[in-house]
Amino acid sequence: MPTQIVMDHTGDTRHVFDANDVEALAKAEERFKSLVGKGSTPAVRGPAGEVRITRSFDPTAQETLFYPRLVGG
Amino acid sequence: MFANKLLTAIRMPWTVGRAFRDRCVALSRALTGEDDREGRGTMLLREWLSPEQCAQFDANKWFDVIGCDTGKRYRIRYGRAANVVEISEEDCPVVGWCFVPRGPLVAGDVMLAQKIALESDEHAALSVAQPFPVQAPLHIRA
Numbered sequence A: 001m002p003t004q005i006v007m008d009h010t011g012d013t014r015h016v017f018d019a020n021d022v023e024a025l026a027k028a029e030e031r032f033k034s035l036v037g038k039g040s041t042p043a044v045r046g047p048a049g050e051v052r053i054t055r056s057f058d059p060t061a062q063e064t065l066f067y068p069r070l071v072g073g
Numbered sequence B: 001m002f003a004n005k006l007l008t009a010i011r012m013p014w015t016v017g018r019a020f021r022d023r024c025v026a027l028s029r030a031l032t033g034e035d036d037r038e039g040r041g042t043m044l045l046r047e048w049l050s051p052e053q054c055a056q057f058d059a060n061k062w063f064d065v066i067g068c069d070t071g072k073r074y075r076i077r078y079g080r081a082a083n084v085v086e087i088s089e090e091d092c093p094v095v096g097w098c099f100v101p102r103g104p105l106v107a108g109d110v111m112l113a114q115k116i117a118l119e120s121d122e123h124a125a126l127s128v129a130q131p132f133p134v135q136a137p138l139h140i141r142a
Helices: A023-038 B001-012 B014-033 B034-048 B051-060 B109-120 B122-128
Strands: A002-007 A010-015 A041-045 A052-053 A063-067 A071-072 B062-066 B072-075 B084-086 B093-101 B129-131
Touching: A002 A023, A002 B109, A010 B034, A010 B109, A023 A041, A023 A063, A041 B109, A052 B109, A071 B122, B034 B051, B034 B084, B051 B062, B062 B109, B072 B109, B072 B122, B093 B109, B093 B122, B109 B122
Parallel strands: A002 A063
Antiparallel strands: A002 A010, A041 A052, A041 A063, A071 B093, B062 B072, B072 B084, B084 B093, B093 B129
């Protein structure tokens, strides 16, 4: 099942959704847009393990990871 | 037994103090759930590392990444700040880069965000990063 992984103070929070469920899919897309709107960066991992940053919601991605906006230390 | 411990405490108060402090820290971490959070962060990091990076991390608590734009190599050490160092072809530290994801994240999360940023959007990561000087290890210095 596709999973959205959001980094937070607990380590991470995972949201699993059924890509065939229209309502769940809409909710996942809304979460994607909300997190990106707050400055988070979404990254997906391909079948071979390669990681890339994505800019749009991909309902077929098995794992989408969100990390907060980067700032200089 | 007790007398021996007392004698040790009197002779080496700094050692006993450090042990006591370590126990307090461990207890605090267990009670606040910090150990769990750190563990979850490390587990997530390991899931997203390549096999080579995972082996480096297991052996050294650091791993190397290649910047997608410049091809430069960076070493990401275990930590939450000032833990990224650019590495030369001779395996010497060149310059440190300090950039972190905003918010109270655990070390594993910070390291994973740094890895993805350097491997997928290096220029953007370095545009917010603050450089800091690093010293080569003693055995490498002339």
